C-alpha cells in the first residue's frame with residue numbers, strides 16, 4: 292500500500308481516514324461510470340510544490356512574478372491536449388467540469404438567452420439546464436429528450452425543437468447516455484438555426500482521445516471535458532475551442548469566473564495527457580468498451596432491461612424494475628457485496644430522482660485494474676445472484692469475499 296510517511300507522522304488522524312479509503316479502494320470494485328484510478332505519476336504530480344504558486348493570467352501574461360516555470364508546465368499541458376483532440380485552442384485552467392461549463396455559457400451567451408440541452412433524467416448533466424443548477428437559473432433552457440422506444444436521441448426531434456425554439460446554443464454530450472453521438476447532425480442543425488455548438492465530453496473524453504468514439508472537437512465551436520473520468524487524470528477540466536473564440540473563452544475563465552489556476556493539478560493534467568498519447572492508452576480504451584459490451588450482454592441475457600438495448604461506450608443504464616426493485620435498493624445490495632455503483636434515473640422514469648428506477652454501471656475503473664471479458668462475466672453473475680437472492684445473507688457474504696479476492700488479483704496500479 293502507498294505509504295504517506297510524513298502525513299502519517301504529522302497528522303495521524305487524517306492519515307487514518309486516508310488509509311481507510313485506500314483499503315476500500317483496494318478491496319472493493321468500483322463500477323461508478325465517472326470514476327477511475329490515476330497513475331502513480333499523476334498522484335505525485337498533484338503532490339508537488341507547484342501548489343505553492345499564484346499565477347493568475349496565462350503563459351507569458353501573468354499578474355504575478357516568478358511564473359517562468361509555471362508557464363512551461365501549463366504550455367506542456369496545452370500542447371499535449373491539442374495533440375490528443377486535434378484542438379485549435381485549449382484552456383486547461385477550469386477547476387472542474389461544472390465551472391468549465393459555466394465559463395462556456397459566460398463566454399458565448401448573455402443571461403436569459405436560449406440554450407438546448409438534454410434533460411437530466413434522460414442522461415444529461417445538471418449543468419445542462421436543470422432548474423436547481425446555475426445553468427437553469429441564469430439561462431433559458433429548452434430540453435430535448437431521448438426517444439422513449441429506442442432510448443436513443445432522435446435527431447429529427449432535436450431538429451424540430453431547434454427550428455421551433457431558435458436557441459443561441461445547442462449542448463450535446465452527456466452523463467448517462469451509452470450511445471455514439473451524431474456530432475455532425477448536431478452541427479448541421481445548429482448551422483441551420485444559427486446556434487453555437489457546445490459538446491461536453493466529460494464522460495467519454497478518454498475514449499475519444501483514444502479513437503474509440505467520434506471526436507466533436509474538429510467541428511464544434513467549443514468543447515469541455517473533465518480530466519478525471521475516462522481520461523484518467525486529476526480532478527479538473529479543460530475547454531477546447533476554435534481559435535476565433537480563444538480570447539472570449541480565456542477571458543471567461545480568468546478573470547471572468549476563476550482566480551489563480553491550480554498549477555499542481557495542471558501539471559498532473561499534463562502527465563495524464565502524456566499517458567493518453569501513448570499506445571497503451573488506446574489498448575485500455577478499447578478494453579473499456581469491450582468490457583462494457585460484455586456487461587450489457589450479460590445483463591440482457593438474464594432478463595434486465597438495458598436502456599437503448601446496449602452500449603457504444605463505457606457505461607450502461609439498467610432498469611432495475613425489470614427485476615422488481617428500484618435503483619437505490621440495488622445500490623445498497625451491491626454495496627453489501629463490495630461493488631460501488633450509482634443509482635440513476637431512466638428515461639421517463641415513473642419514480643422520483645431520489646429513488647429512481649435505474650442503476651448506472653461503468654467499466655473504466657475495473658479496466659484500469661486489468662479486468663477483461665472473463666472477469667466481467669463473473670462480475671455480472673455476482674451482481675445478478677445478489678439481486679435475485681438479496682435475502683440470502685450467507686450468499687451475499689460469500690460473494691463479498693469472492694469480489695475481494697478478485698480485487699486482490701487485480702490490484703489498483705497506483706495504490
Ligand SMILES: *Cc1c(COP(=O)(O)O)cnc(C)c1O
Pocket residue numbers: 325387388389390392415416418464465466491492493494517527528
Ligand atoms: C461529470 C460531468 C460534469 C461535471 O463535472 P464536475 O467535475 O463534477 O463538476 C459536467 N458534464 C458532464 C456531462 C459530466 O458527466
